[in-house]
Amino acid sequence: MKLRLPMAVAISAGALTLLAYYLPLSPLSDMRLLFVEWASTLAAVALLVGVANLGLVHLQKISALRGSWYYSIVLLLALVLVFGLGLLALTGIAPYDEFARTGVHFSFVYIQTPLEVSLASLLVVIMVVAGARLIAARRNWQAVLFVATAFVLVLGFAPINLPFLGALPTLREWVMQVPAAGGARGILLGIALGAIATGLRVIVGADHPYGE
C-alpha cells in the first residue's frame, strides 16, 4: 500500500497526460493542463523549499562552528538582504520600493554577474592547460586528434586576416556542420530514446522514482 498508491497516482497521471497529446479532447486536455499547472506550482514551491533548506544548513553550520562557518555567515547575510530587498520592492511602498529595486539590480549586475563571468573565464585557462598537457598524459592517436581539432576550431573562430589561414574558417564550418553535427544527431537520438524508455518505464510502473 505504501508503494501502490504513489504508483497508481503516477501511472494514471502519466497515462492521462500522454493520452491527451494524442487525443486532444476537452476532458483530457483540461486534465493535462491541470496536471502541468500542479507541476509548475510544485516546482516553484520546491525552489522556496530549497532556499529554506540552504539557510537551515548554513545556520546549523554556524551554530556548531563547523568547518568554514564564517562563509556561511556571509551567505546567510546575502540571502536575507537580497530576499528582503526583493520583498520590499514588491510592496510598492515608495520610496522604499525603488530603493529596494535598485539594490537588487545592483547586487545582480555588479556582484553576481561579474563573479560568474570570472569563473567562466577561468574555464578558458583550464581548458587550454588541459589541452596542452594532453599529449604528455596520453600518448595515443585520440589525444593527437583532439588537439588537432581544437586547434582548427579555435583558430578558425579567430578573425585573422592571413592568407595561409584563409581556409581555416571553412574547415571549421565543415567540422561543425558535418562530423560534429553527425555526432550530435546520434546523441540527440540516444537522448530521445532514453527519455521515451524512461517515461514508459515510469508509466508502466517498472520505475518508481517517487518511492522505494
Added chain:
Amino acid sequence: MCGKANPDTNDVCQFCGARLKPFVLPQTSDLQLPASWNKPATPPAPIPPAPEESWLSGLRAESEDDQPAPAPSDQPPAVDDWLSRLRPGDSNAAPPPAQTGGLVIGVEEPPKFNTDFLKSRLGGVQVTPPPPTAPARTPAGEPEADWLKTLEAPPPPSKQIERPKTAPLVMPDSMKDEIDSEMPDWLKSLDITQDGPPGEPKNAPPLQPQDDTPSWLKQLESPAAPEVETPLIRPKTAPLVMPDSPEVEPSSDVPDWLKSFSTPGLDNLLPGFASSSADSIQSPPPSIPIQPDTPGAVTAEADLPTWLAAMRPTGLNIPGVQVDQPASSLNSDEWLGASTPVIGGLTAPPSSPPPTPESPGLATADLPDWLKALRPPDAHASFAEMEPEREETVGPLAGMRGTLLAESAIAVAGKPGASVARFVVSERQTKYAEILRGIVSEETEEVESKPRRKLRLTYAWDRLLIAAVLAAAALVPYLLPPLVPAGLFPAPTRLSPAAVDFISTLDGLPGDQPVLVAFEYEPASTGELNPGVDATLNHLLRRGLRVVAVSTFPTGAALAQDALDKAAVEANIADGYGVKYINLGYIPGGASGLGQFAASSRTTLLADFRDGKFPWNLDVTKGVRTAKDFGLVVVAAATAESAQAWIEQVQPAAKIKIAVVSSAAAEPLLYPYYAGGGKQIAGLISGWTGAAAYDNATGRATLLAQRDPLYAAHWPAYALGLAAASGMLIVGALVGAAGALLTRAADERAAKTALAAADAAANAPQSELKRPAPKAKTASRAASAKAGRRTKN
C-alpha cells in the same frame, strides 16, 4: 510339446507322446478301491544300488499301479525315512511354477515319487509339482504315522537370505567356544568344511542312506564333484546354464516316467543330469544350495539358539551376488572362523577376485618403471579402501571389520594425495630468486633519511605561464594598440547560412504580433550571448515589434530586464516598458512550465518582473492568450538542452517559429534542428563572431564603433586570445611529445642499467648475492622511481 494338432479324444500326443490332459485325481470316496487298500503295504524291497534302470523302473511301475488315484494312506510309507522327510513341503504346499534364471519348467504330469532330492541336485532348478489335488484324508480312528505328521506340518516359509548391505559378521574367537557349546548336535553334524566346498553339505546321512542310494545318485556325489569350484555366493545372473545343446543325448537309461517331464529343458536336463551329472551342468552343481524347504534346513533353522538367530544377518544385499542358502545350513566352524570377509555367515570364495571390466581385444599395457613412477597415487581413494581391515572399536559394531565409517572420509586422515611435482629450477633462476630476495629484504632495511629542503615549490608553472600568455594576448590591443597591426584582425563579417536565415526571419515578421524572447542562460554566459541578444533586441525594437521576455532561469529574468533596458535605450524607447517591451519574468517548472505556458500563457504568469503587475492587460501583450499568438520565439540559450526544451514543448503546441541565439559550444547540438527537414529552428546565431557578423549585416556595428572607442579593440583582443590559446595547444602538445620521448629514452636507459646490474649480480659468486652491488641498487631504485612517476602522470 511338439505343437502339432491332436484329436480331442487323445490323452497323449500321437506324435511326441506328451500328455495332453492333466491328471485329475478323483476323490477317495469316488474310487473303487480294494478292501485292503488301506492296509499296511508291504515295505518295498530295498532298492538295489544298481542298475538305475531297475530302480527307476520300479518307481515307474509303482507309479503306474497307483494311478489314477494314488491317495496316500495312513500306513507307514513304503519309503525310507530320509525319503519321507523329503516329502513335506510338496504335499500341501503349492509352490509357484519353477523358475530358474528365467527358465520355467512346467511339469505336466506329476510324478508320484518325491523329487526333492532331484531338486536339491538341480541347483536352482526348482521342479514344481503339479497343482495340489485334494488332500488325502486319513481315515478316522487310524493313528497317523509320524512321517505323515511331518508331511502335514506346514512347511517353513521358503526364505531367501537377505543379504546385509554392510558389514560381514566376524565372530570373535572368544565366542566360538561358546557357540560350540551351545550348538546343537545336528548343527555340528552339518560340518561342511571337512570335505569339498563350503556350499556342499557333505555329511547328510539322513538324506542319503548308503544302502538306498542309487548309483546314478552316487555319481552326483562322486569325488569329482567337490573338486568343482563351488562359490557359495553365486553370481546372481545366470546361475545355471541349462545344457540345451544337442550334443547332450538323451540317455537310454532314463525311464519313461522321467521322460514324461516333457519340458524341453527338463528333457535335456534330466538325462544329462542323470547320465553325466554335474559335468553337463556348467553351473557348479555342488554349489547348489540346500533348498530352504529341506527338512534338515528347517530343523536347523528352527533349532538355532536365540543368540545365533539374532546374529543371523538379514538384509544382506551384495550386488551381483545371490545367496541361496540359509546361514544355518553352513558349517559354523567355517564362517565363524573365517579370516576372509564373511558376509552374513557366508564366506566368499577366497580365490575369486572381482571381475574387472576389460575389453577382450585389448592387451594390458606394460608400463615402464619410469612411467609407473609418474602415475599419481589414488588421492581419491576412500578411507575404507585404504584400511579395509579397520576394526570398529565402539558401538554395537565393535569388533567388526570392514564397517563403513561413521564420519566422513574427508574428516579422517588418510593417504596423502598426489605429491607436488618437483620444480625444476635452473641455476640462473635460482640466482634471480636470490636477487629478488635481496631486493625485498632491502626494502625492510632502515635507511637514513636525508634532510630535505624545507621550501619546495610545487606550483604548476605551466598553468601560470599559459594564463599569463592568454591575459597578455587579450590585453595587448587595449593597452598597447600600436603593437597591433592595422587590418590584421578585422571584425567578422561572414554570415553563416543559419545566421542569414535568422536575419531574414526577423525581417519577415509581421508588425502586429509580438515576439517572445527567452533568456535561457546564466550571468556566466553573458559575455558570449549578450552581443547576440543585444543585436536581436535592437533589430526587433528598431523594426517596431513588441518584445516580451521570459526565462526558465531565476537569474535569466534579471538578465532579460537588463538587456531590455539597454536595447530600449539604444532604440530610443526607454519609456516603452509595457508598451513596446515587457519582462514577464521567471517561468517555474522547467519543461512542464513551458508546456503550460505554451498552452495557457495568461494563467502561467500573472505578474511582470519589474513592476509585479498583471501583464495581460497591457498594450505589449494585446491579443496574446497563448504562445500561439506570438509571431516568433527567439531563444537565447547557452546550452543545447535549454533550447531543446522550447523546441520540444512549445513549438509542437503553439506551431510557432523558433530562432536561436546560442553559444558556440551549443551550436553543433542545435545545428541538426536547423539543418533538418522540419526546420525546427528558423535561424541560428552562434557565439560572439556570429553576433558581430549579425551587427555588421544590420549596420549596428558602425553605430557601436562610433559609440564606444574601445569597440575597435575588441576583435584584435579576441583574435589574439584565440591565437594564443591555439598556440598554447600546439606548444603544449609538442612539449608533451618531446617529454614523452625523453622519458621513454630515460626509462629504457634505466631499464638497461638495471638489467645489466642484475645480470652482473647473477653472474657474481653466490657469496656476494646477499648484498647487491651499489650500481644495481641505484639502478633498480631509479627504475622504480621513474615507473612511479609515470604512474602519477
